[in-house]
Amino acid sequence: MTPEVAIALLPFAKFLGAGIAIGAGAIGPGIGIGLIVMGALQAIGRNPEAENSVRLYMFIGIAFAEGVAIYALMITFLLLFVL
Numbered sequence: 001m002t003p004e005v006a007i008a009l010l011p012f013a014k015f016l017g018a019g020i021a022i023g024a025g026a027i028g029p030g031i032g033i034g035l036i037v038m039g040a041l042q043a044i045g046r047n048p049e050a051e052n053s054v055r056l057y058m059f060i061g062i063a064f065a066e067g068v069a070i071y072a073l074m075i076t077f078l079l080l081f082v083l
Contacts, residue, residue, distance in 0.1 A: 014079060014080065014083060015080070017079050018076045018079040018080045021072060021075050021076045021079055022072055022073060022076040024072070025068070025069060025071065025072020025073070025075065025076070026069050026072055028068060029065040029066060029068045029069040030069075032061075032065040032068075033062050033065050033066070036058055036061040036062055036065065037058065037062070039058075040054050040055065040057075040058035
């Protein structure tokens, strides 16, 4: 591959890397949030009196999972606008 071709493919590689970064970084938190909510709904279904405490811990878990997705978004922006 000649240097001219490599330089011409650089914008394509940048967008491809950003797409892979956000895709791979968002699938884990998406699955995690689904599992958290599923567990909370099952717990509330089995013990309705514990709804308030289960809901609190569910939202805390969702916030931590979303934090991982935001890190992936930050890496994507770095790939797009800094490199």
